[in-house]
Amino acid sequence: MTTDGAPADGPHQGPGPAANPLGHGPVLLLAGARLADGRIVDVRISGDRIQAVAAAGGLGPLPALPGGPTATTGARIDLTGYLLLPAPAEAHAHYDLAFSAAPAPPPPGAPALPATTPQSAAELTRRVTEAALTSLGYGATAQRTHVRIGGAGGLGRLEAVLTARQALRGLAELQTVAVPRLLTGLAGADGRARLREALKLGATAAGGCPELDPDPAGYVQVLVEAAGEADCPVDLHTQGGDPVALGRLAAALAPLRPRVTLGPCSALGAPGPALLADAGIRVVCLPQNGCCTGIEGRPTGLRPSLVAELAKAGIAPAAGSGSLRDAANPAGRADPLEAAYLLAAGGALDLEAAYDAVANQARAVLGLPPVRIDAGFPAELLAVRGDSLAGALAGGHSRLVVHSGRVVSRTSAVREFADTVALALPRQGASG
CATH class of the missing domain: 3.20.20.140 (Metal-dependent hydrolases)
Structure with a gap:
């Protein structure tokens, strides 16, 4: 399978910093994500490539950008509770x-649907x-x-x-x-x-x-x-x-x-x-x-x-x-x-x-190169709420999508129960 990341002995340095033409500054840090093999890692993205992968906290703070003390440092996204995978x-x-x-037919007695037009x-x-x-x-x-x-x-x-x-x-x-x-x-x-x-x-x-x-x-x-x-x-x-x-x-x-x-x-x-x-x-x-x-x-x-x-x-x-x-x-x-x-x-x-x-x-x-969560590979990633691949496939509704190093879509699903259930199980209303 291609969902493995870098070895746990430290960050693997990939391509050097490069401007990200699609937004989020030149650097994007995905922090605290779980990989399919169970490891918790930080993933640093530069431009449209994964630059480095290390154990959570092992990459340090985001580097300052050129431009002096007023420059920004990129974006950091906390992916605690998410499984990080190569994007499908x-x-x-x-x-x-x-x-x-075809639309559903109208109920009995309702006016007929208009004829379809080109x-x-x-x-x-x-x-x-x-x-x-x-x-x-x-x-x-x-x-x-x-x-x-x-x-x-x-x-x-x-x-x-x-x-x-x-x-x-x-x-x-x-x-x-x-x-x-x-x-x-x-x-x-x-x-x-x-x-x-x-x-x-x-x-x-x-x-x-x-x-x-x-x-x-x-x-x-x-x-x-x-x-x-x-x-x-x-x-x-x-x-x-x-x-x-x-x-x-x-x-x-x-x-x-x-x-x-x-x-x-x-x-x-x-x-x-x-x-x-x-x-x-x-x-x-x-x-x-x-x-x-x-x-x-x-x-x-x-x-x-x-x-x-x-x-x-x-x-x-x-x-x-x-x-x-x-x-x-x-x-x-x-x-x-x-x-x-x-x-x-x-x-x-x-x-x-x-x-x-x-x-x-x-x-x-599609004739596209493979993706691994490792340095040097394309930053085409999917983060799914869950702690395992089985859980993600069974019901991972909350998702974050990265294309060319840029977050292009985010879906948040929140599960809520009726008061009587919430009182009995106060911690079971987690997002999914």
Whole structure:
């Protein structure tokens, strides 16, 4: 697991002081935080990197800034009672569909709901921004969303997401995957043109679902050519149920490895995991959508966990949220810790591997460097109220999120009981 910090023999010095362009002065000190291994530490951040980690109190006071006696000393945040972790990332979302689930029908006798109208670019941008901020509030400082392109909407959805991405700069990193429906034949001419336009416009990756095209092999060929021209990764949807088709897909994607991701692979069976492991392809599962945890088989019986099968084959899977209150999952939450909880509670992975699936494995899918709570690593951190990883996944509601060395989100949850309970248990009204 990657939640370990510096050895307890003293601070490990990292990069020298650097101005923090995002605020809080050049230095941020996170004091008294608990690491996943149980140690209580102070973490000093300079710019967008962790500068030093030591036992609580071992780093001394914050250094004075240049400018004489009137200069400030940065910011100190007391994280007593919090568990400090590498920040999670959202590896697979659909923000262009977020909050689009049909509203509840009116009660009997109430007037009918007005007919829906075409969604404006401003409204779509607002929903994408709200979705990204929702995920950020849960801790995801880096996020990847798949976006539909082509057809009547052209590049409108992508343009709205790119507008939101610009607005979110400094708060979170938002990546986009351009998703055309068709790419082959006459019907795919628009998709082929739009895909190349999307990658020139700023889409991070090329994606889609080959199984929806009449010629899946041709679809992948077009995608590989476009991604090669743009020098970008590929992130595809597939169920992976046909091992022969999966083998052909892996072979067709060979020119772009290791920058290839498949998901959710919910129908994957033998020998699929071994095939993907040999091909060096990353896999993203969607536990909140019931993928890869066996939930699909209810009520006839739970099938073996696909995540466990991937792990046995040597694939460290990433996990994403998928849907956020859209038609596919009206109750989606976009909480990476919920995805990790589902993987751990369902027995698919142990606690450490489950959290790693939404943290450093998810970051790897996004092409980002790993995070450890140690000197020199990116200051992408999540502090969760709790004293253990199990407690954090089970119900860590109070959270503090650090992106590029800056505190970008803080959530405080306070639990209160009725007077009769409070009198009997006066110390049980703690924050959670």
